[in-house]
Amino acid sequence: MDFSDILIKRRAINFFDPTRNVSETLLKDLLEEAVKAPSSFNLQPWKVKIVRDPEQKAALRALAFDQPKVTEASVVIMVLADRDGWKEGNETLEKHFAKNMQPEQRDWFISTTNTLYGNSEAASQAFANKNAGLFAMSFMYTASNHGLHTHPMDGFDHEAVRKEFAIPDNYWIPMLIAVGHLNPGTDIHPKAWRQSADEMILE
Numbered sequence: 759m760d761f762s763d764i765l766i767k768r769r770a771i772n773f774f775d776p777t778r779n780v781s782e783t784l785l786k787d788l789l790e791e792a793v794k795a796p797s798s799f800n801l802q803p804w805k806v807k808i809v810r811d812p813e814q815k816a817a818l819r820a821l822a823f824d825q826p827k828v829t830e831a832s833v834v835i836m837v838l839a840d841r842d843g844w845k846e847g848n849e850t851l852e853k854h855f856a857k858n859m860q861p862e863q864r865d866w867f868i869s870t871t872n873t874l875y876g877n878s879e880a881a882s883q884a885f886a887n888k889n890a891g892l893f894a895m896s897f898m899y900t901a902s903n904h905g906l907h908t909h910p911m912d913g914f915d916h917e918a919v920r921k922e923f924a925i926p927d928n929y930w931i932p933m934l935i936a937v938g939h940l941n942p943g944t945d946i947h948p949k950a951w952r953q954s955a956d957e958m959i960l961e
């Protein structure tokens with residue numbers, strides 16, 4: 759699909775076909791395409807928890823204001839933003855270092871990420887969420903490109919979800935993303951109002 763079409767046609771849809779599956783293989787392909795998203799220093803401070811099992815989806819729905827799409831979509835991706843993703847010893851950071859960086863770059867790198875993201879809890883939180891948000895967007899456009907539909911959600915009880923799914927403390931959950939096929943017969947309405955360029959530009 760043309761990228762402009764993806765931008766225009768992607769909608770956060772409410773009506774998923776509960777009978778149609780998104781296979782594990784396709785989901786992994788989507789994740790591996792979406793991971794091309796940019797991130798601060800290429801640190802990729804995100805993980806995903808995949809919720810596919812009907813009982814788990816029901817438990818998640820109960821903690822997400824009973825939103826039907828949580829159980830109707832084939833799968834729900836829990837986006838996990840790693841607030842420790844800038845710290846020395848972090849698994850993803852160390853893999854990036856081992857694959858892409860020279861040993862002499864390490865001291866500079868660690869001191870810079872500490873200065874930028876380690877000064878306050880707010881800085882670590884912002885670091886994690888901005889990068890995971892970019893990944894999430896990349897994932898949704900990738901899914902659209904494969905003819906799938908998505909719905910991002912932050913309407914859920916964050917701490918209760920974290921507890922229910924045993925998500926470690928270093929992760930914030932910026933959003934859940936329902937992924938699946940559109941329920942046949944559902945009309946997709948045009949997009950709601952968006953700001954014009956002039957409205958967006960702060961003088």
Ligand SMILES: Cc1cc2nc3c(=O)[nH]c(=O)nc-3n(C[C@H](O)[C@H](O)[C@H](O)COP(=O)(O)O)c2cc1C
Nearest residue numbers: 768769770771825910911912913914932933949950
């Ligand atoms: C971070 C985020 C959280 C959202 N949370 C919810 C939600 O919990 N429930 C819901 O029905 N829609 C949710 N939405 C969907 C928005 O309402 C929707 O994206 C917006 O109205 C624009 O519509 P569109 O995505 O179809 O263009 C969320 C969107 C984003 C980006």
